[in-house]
Amino acid sequence: MSDLDLFASYFTHSNQEELFRSGLLVERWATTYPMLFDDDDLRVARNQAEGGYHFYEWLAAVLIYHTRGLLSLVEKYQFKRHVAKQEKLDRLMPSEVIEFLRSHPEFGGVQCPDLLVYRPDFEDWFFCEVKGPTDRVRDEQIEFFQALSDMSGKPVRLVKFREMA
DSSP states (O other): OOOEEEEEEEEOHHHHHHHHHHHHHHHHHHHTTTTTTOOHHHHHHHHGGTTTHOOOOOOHHHHHHHOOOOOESOOOSTTTTOHHHHHHHHHOOEEEEHHHOOOGGGGGGOOOOOOEEOTTTSSEEEEEEETTTTTTOOOOHHHHHHHHHHHHHHOEEEEEEEOOO
């Protein structure tokens, strides 16, 4: 896997990110999309949105839901402390894949793909890495994502955002 399959390319505007940083979109999206964002997501976003963190991941989850009808687990889904996410992981994938998500020291500090995207009936799923307009997929990520894809039998796809003029 030299590059990730492009799953979707979306446009965004800096005003959207400003609204997210202010907390307005965090609260609105958490209320509007409880099937996408749980209390843990809300807690993390409230603490970190001002710094610009999580905007593209949240926006990708919303847009994937609207354009494809798919649900997403947003970031940190592999950690046991996210109980609601763990219940969904258990329904979606074999325990060996979950363990690989939790511990992959041979890949250093590379984190799991940003989204775990799945059908509402839990019949299919895949991973998505989300990149903002100036972000790029690093070589270390490609290496880990390839191993994850090989191990799970599921693709790691890319959602790319471009800045609207």
